Amino acid sequence: MDFDFSDEQGLLRDSIERFCADAYPSLETRRRRAAEPLGFSADNWRRFAELGVCGLPFSEEDGGFGGGPVETMIVMEAVGRTLAVEPFFASTVLGATALRLGADAAQRERYIPGIVEGTLRLALAHTERQSRYDLHDVATQARRDGDGFVLEGHKSVVLNADAAGLIVVSARVSGDRRDPAGIGLFLVPADAPGLTVQPYPTQDGGRAAEVMLADVRLGGDAVLGDPESGLPLLRRVAEHGIAALAAEAVGSMSALHALTVEYLKTRKQFGVAVGSFQALQHRAVDMLIALEQARSMAIYGAMMVDAADADERAAALSSVKVQINKACRLVGQEAVQLHGGIGMTMEYLGAHHFKRLAMIEYQLGDTPFHLRRVADAGVLVAA
Known part of the structure; x- marks a missing residue:
């Protein structure tokens, strides 16, 4: 290939x-x-x-x-x-x-x-306070009103919502809060009456917001696809998000690894560069191995994100997220350890890569969540 x-x-x-x-x-x-x-x-x-x-x-x-x-x-x-x-x-x-x-x-x-x-x-508003990583856990309501809908609810941690002109909102048209069916995706203009956006900075230097919907009225043309079968579409969006996050993580880890190696070459202890110590060389190599494994998984994610089989695609992207999450933690923590105190200093670029990698680990599903999905799919390789 x-x-x-x-x-x-x-x-x-x-x-x-x-x-x-x-x-x-x-x-x-x-x-x-x-x-x-x-x-x-x-x-x-x-x-x-x-x-x-x-x-x-x-x-x-x-x-x-x-x-x-x-x-x-x-x-x-x-x-x-x-x-x-x-x-x-x-x-x-x-x-x-x-x-x-x-x-x-x-x-x-x-x-x-x-x-x-x-x-x-655009922005995507899907997370709710109680939902954690379950895309089907939707309490926001979309009540039918003639040919249109009225939205009521609260979405959390909506990335860059205050900069969006159009927000894609998941809302429940029918069924109970955790039913897979009955969920629709709606295009809500940022200036829609009843829509409130409360922005705040995130730990990694980005932006997110709480999005409140109170009697937000939309026409029938605001629905993406079937108003009661939006969950498969939402899952596809999340899978594309995982593939993109994997690539972002690879870019950040490669920059952080390069910063760490350069620091080991210049930081001196006992009169010599600390990079001459074999134990630290081994740890830098461990970082490189994790980075290259993550790079392979990012490529795999890009290859599988448009696969026709939904179950195969979901298992593949969860596998990607598990490996990326583990690499983010290993590379980030090793970089901090090898830098010493400066590795957690906000005046140093490496600390900001560490913070971003820590955030990626929990975006769109942490390691236990996706490892459980891989196990449920039956694609784990026996030891």
């Missing part, structure tokens, strides 16, 4: 890596970007759109650039390597995937041009 990038993918990699490196030359630059009103640079987002990144997942027929999971992997690895705070993951991966897979022709025609141009950003 050929794992080399095509010429077009190679050009995308070179351009996005160059752009991210120029946009984030230092930790101080990242801090300034994160301190802006929306939590990122509007100018950088415009440049993302000019590079074609915002329209990456959409087909050329819809005005996009016809990219796929591999192209998303390329962009997310560059984002992770530079700790870029622009909402590519929230908008172009999560929100746009829901729209791409669930929208009808009229919805695609209405929304995709703005997304491609960078003038419309």
